[in-house]
Amino acid sequence: MTRPTPIRVVLADDERMVRTALRAILSAEPDLEVVGEAATGAEAVSVVRDLRPDVVLMDVRMPEIDGIRATEQILATLDEPPRIVVVTTFENDSYVYDALRAGAAGFLLKRADADALVQTVRLVARSDSLLFPAAVRTLATEHARAHPAPPAWVAKLTGREREVLRHMAEGLTNAEIARRMEVGPATVKSHVAAVLAKTGTRDRTQAVIAAYEAGFLNAG
Amino acid sequence: MTRPTPIRVVLADDERMVRTALRAILSAEPDLEVVGEAATGAEAVSVVRDLRPDVVLMDVRMPEIDGIRATEQILATLDEPPRIVVVTTFENDSYVYDALRAGAAGFLLKRADADALVQTVRLVARSDSLLFPAAVRTLATEHARAHPAPPAWVAKLTGREREVLRHMAEGLTNAEIARRMEVGPATVKSHVAAVLAKTGTRDRTQAVIAAYEAGFLNAG
DNA sequence: TCGCCTCTCCCCCGTCCGGCGGAGGCGGAT
DNA sequence: ATCCGCCTCCGCCGGACGGGGGAGAGGCGA
Numbered sequence: 001m002t003r004p005t006p007i008r009v010v011l012a013d014d015e016r017m018v019r020t021a022l023r024a025i026l027s028a029e030p031d032l033e034v035v036g037e038a039a040t041g042a043e044a045v046s047v048v049r050d051l052r053p054d055v056v057l058m059d060v061r062m063p064e065i066d067g068i069r070a071t072e073q074i075l076a077t078l079d080e081p082p083r084i085v086v087v088t089t090f091e092n093d094s095y096v097y098d099a100l101r102a103g104a105a106g107f108l109l110k111r112a113d114a115d116a117l118v119q120t121v122r123l124v125a126r127s128d129s130l131l132f133p134a135a136v137r138t139l140a141t142e143h144a145r146a147h148p149a150p151p152a153w154v155a156k157l158t159g160r161e162r163e164v165l166r167h168m169a170e171g172l173t174n175a176e177i178a179r180r181m182e183v184g185p186a187t188v189k190s191h192v193a194a195v196l197a198k199t200g201t202r203d204r205t206q207a208v209i210a211a212y213e214a215g216f217l218n219a220g
Numbered sequence: 221m222t223r224p225t226p227i228r229v230v231l232a233d234d235e236r237m238v239r240t241a242l243r244a245i246l247s248a249e250p251d252l253e254v255v256g257e258a259a260t261g262a263e264a265v266s267v268v269r270d271l272r273p274d275v276v277l278m279d280v281r282m283p284e285i286d287g288i289r290a291t292e293q294i295l296a297t298l299d300e301p302p303r304i305v306v307v308t309t310f311e312n313d314s315y316v317y318d319a320l321r322a323g324a325a326g327f328l329l330k331r332a333d334a335d336a337l338v339q340t341v342r343l344v345a346r347s348d349s350l351l352f353p354a355a356v357r358t359l360a361t362e363h364a365r366a367h368p369a370p371p372a373w374v375a376k377l378t379g380r381e382r383e384v385l386r387h388m389a390e391g392l393t394n395a396e397i398a399r400r401m402e403v404g405p406a407t408v409k410s411h412v413a414a415v416l417a418k419t420g421t422r423d424r425t426q427a428v429i430a431a432y433e434a435g436f437l438n439a440g
Numbered sequence: 441t442c443g444c445c446t447c448t449c450c451c452c453c454g455t456c457c458g459g460c461g462g463a464g465g466c467g468g469a470t
Numbered sequence: 471a472t473c474c475g476c477c478t479c480c481g482c483c484g485g486a487c488g489g490g491g492g493a494g495a496g497g498c499g500a
Binding site: 071158159160161177183184185186187190191 | 475476477478479480486496
Binding site: 285412 | 486
């Protein structure tokens, strides 16, 4: 079952030792061949463009251009792009979702052992990337929409103002919020006014919309 | 590279012809063995429980219990559950998201050819299900939260009322909505009143919240 | 043809809301 | 010791909002 032509791999990681270790592991397999290395995202793009490998092992954290952007650029500019395996530390890292959206074919945890590494490379090289690319891409895009980078105003809200905004987002009136928080209605009015000012909205409805759009209700 | 023990497969599909076709394809491979069949979801659960296969090909549409629920039950009740491949028609079928959440290991399109079928079975049998199970499960769960079953009131809104609700959800006042829709302010008030009545809310803020919670803004 | 629904618009009225300016207390930072 | 930010509260005002009622025009199916 030895492949006539080996799977050609490019390594992109800013740490030389990591690249060396990966190369050692992959080179031990007769069907895998490390054809190039890159220490930055930009370098990765050009190396891949030149060498046209089958698989790229792409670290997420790299100087100049991170692994996600490099992935995007490679997939966007090349006609028959390689499968890109994103190397990350945690499976639930937010990078994972960005990478999925960018079109990564697979993932590898940094704590993965040599066997998992080799298996993953073989897997993505042979399979049609994901088992269900479109669905997962859709999910990742939705995830990005549901968790946008929190706008600046979120950090500027005081604790009390956050509470008030949450209650506003439950559809409560000022008087009801006052009862819930055990303060006077005038106090709530003050907080509401502060929230409107800081969110740049003109009424409670717009403030609640902003809260939803910002994902304010899910996050802290 | 022939496996010492073949991959044991169970087929779950309510159409006999489909099962027969699948069996014919899979049986041609020396490393695959079809050990059982099921025509309903309930049957699938019990057959899998008895035969303990490595892989289950699970149709989504089945009598009694659909493939999704059967998948859930199998994964919830068995200690070392098989990899479950959900068979669906469209890659962006809503079933896909349900199946992901239920813990399916892979997908197969009904129009897939024999080679893809065999490859997929081998893939899920050998790989650790998904390349990134936790992340995708998270995504699928989020998807379910973002797209809940639309409440009854959505269907009851007239076309004009939907328009008004959308504009309310943009943070517009009645007067602004009136200008946008080129009608009188009184007309908008009527529509708003109708929306509040049908949504069971008491003010525009609560109506907008209901619209967000219902996913009204994404859907039709 | 007769209802029924939808869309359009009108009135009045009480309430809630948001904008304005102000003020006192309290605690942390410098 | 002083200043600044936060929380608490006050009054006043105009406008927006929501509730209640009503009514005419047009469409569409029973």
